[in-house]
Amino acid sequence: MIVNKSYKIVGATALALTLSLTPISGLLPDLTPSVFAAQPHKETPTVSSKIELKNSSFKKNGVLYVPIKELSEYVDLHITQTPNKKYVYINSPLESVRIAPKQSKAVNAEGTTIALEGSPIVKQGVTYVPSSLLAKSFGIKLKWEGKSSISLQVNQQYVSNSFEGMLFWLNRDNGTLLMGQAGSIPKSAGKVEIENIDWIRIQPRKINPSTFVIDATNWHGEPHIHETRIRVLINDRKIVKQGVTNFSNFAGMNTKSNVNGFKGNVAIMNGSKLQLVHPTGKVVKTYNLEALTGVKDDFVVEAIENDFLLVRPYIESTLFIVHPTRNKSALIYPDLLDEQTIKLIAEYPPNEVGYVGDALTYKGYNNKKLTFTFNHPLLSSNKTYSYTLPF
Template identity: 25%
Template sequence: MKKSWLLLPVLLFLLGFPPVTSAASTAYFTAIWENGGQSTSPALLKEGVVYTNANILESAGLLASRSGSGSRTVYTYSSWKKSVTVTTASKTAKLDGQTVSLGGKSFVYKDELYLPARFVVGALGGETVSWNAKSSVYTARNLHFFSSASAVYGGVTYTVDKQTGKLYAQAPAGQPRLIANLGSELYDMIDFNFRKTDGGLLYLTIKDIYGEPHINNKWYTLILKDGMVIRQASVGYWQRYGDNVKMYGDNLILTDGKLLRVIEDGTGKVKETLDLVKLGGIDDKYLVEAMDDDFLLIRPNQKGLLMLIDRNSGNKTLLYKELLDADQQLYAETNDIPFYGDRLEFTGRTGNLLKFKNQAVQDGRIYEYDLSKTQP
């Protein structure tokens, strides 16, 4: 990317502006983002330079921090691929570790930092489009996002670029290394979960809960061996929460909501593939809430009624019909808050008895189902 904009004399930038004044006047900053989105925010015109609120850097995915006080307050905006550091009343900044000219002097107005709009646009990889002197609107386009999420495990930093869905790993003394493409953009509440297996594999789950009011639940699951991704899957649920089971016995589980793969620990070999749509009888994505050699507990996203699948016979049982009274059965069939379906939660097994709680009533009762009922 060319950065000649950092070296241009400020006079070139002033050509389209009204005469220099000492007092700031109201202006507007219109940002057109790389994804086509557009936002307009108040700005200030001061001494012939348009200044925009530095919080637009946060809108681009950079995390903000502040240190010091008064005229020596240092503002830092950073992500794993972009960093901006500015001191109050300074004419220079640190951009990606290099000292550059701001093309003006930063200042604080109403406890908010203001930076020259041209500098901000260049820092975000965009380009200036126009200055409308009549309406005092400064327009820039193709501003890039730099949002990411990171977590550290075993001394390695794992970072996902939320815009591209690419996952990187970085050792303390090394460079970021691309290890996987998750296949889609990530949006909001990113959570990493790491689990080391007895066979030396690493099971990594990245969860993205997004939307308003956070009704989408996207899972990315990856199995790593010696730092390399050897298996991965992803599944998205709508208005459905809860966790897919990760392991049973010495086996790892991967699912895309319609197919389930049983993975051998240590080798990563696929031991078995199960068709959840065929087993459940509904063309939907399923949560996998428990599994063992002889049974499977799955829940379709939309209807949300927990099913018991006997893995030996293939028999299917709707557990709410077996465990709940008439009122609770009606609730399971008609309830839509916070989501459709029953609220049965598997808690474990003793012999042939599967045990559940009913979170819809939270009465402390343990509901038991005898697996031998499903056997032919």
């Protein structure tokens, strides 16, 4: 195994070089520039902007048509479609309108019929609607500048997402979470414990017909090197439990997402406290990971099995294995890696750009053995390791 001896990086210089060469979307996991365009941070609530659309607007019989899905990325609109693809819903935090191709009328959340200047048009899989519908139903006024250019008041007070027709809206200003079925006006489920909202995404999933989980990730600070993760448990359309973890300065960039849960219970990390929570909000089991590992930090829980838990503190980003019922834990990488690699991991400053912790990735568990892959950017070889339970 060959180690690059000059692995020490000067923090400020490395950070400046990295940011000058790498688009910010490349520094944040699972995000693309289009996501940032859809959810920009704004100093003021409303900004007048000229936007270049990928799908050009057009006029037909004197009616201006705009690509509703693409346009929704710049305003508080979220577009959903019925499973049979018969109807499209244009949703906002205050209204929802149902449209259908070749129908010159729409229906709002109250069931009122709205006459359209022209029927919605589908061209090459893209749905276009009369711009007057947006002004009439949502107060969105725009000006066509020709071809793909439009001018409008960009205003995104909310970040939104949906799951199987259920929509979720998170207010950027006060953390209020709204939810409701497509075609209805959403109602408050409570407040999410989040601060410094900037570049944020929310990802909902369904536990059962009355229970949902929202995973929110917020990158903030300049240049967006601080990350906050929030998991929110919603039962009967009310927030019943939530947890928050934070890390800063790129440390722990290789950390995975928290595992969803275990045996029907939802895993909620709150700092260094892991709770397994019943879908109704009742706490079934609590683990104090700071006490178990001796590390004072926020944690990620990467695996939960009958025989063990795998947890990783953000700053050092090194995996611990924890016994589920005894007060025992063990740091994994010293038992797997060679002496030179252990020294590299131990001496590399956690706050430096490029720090990846122990560079171990959990792959699975079989016959009392855990499998890990090891991939460190400063080393020349990748390896797979088998690890026997230490308990």
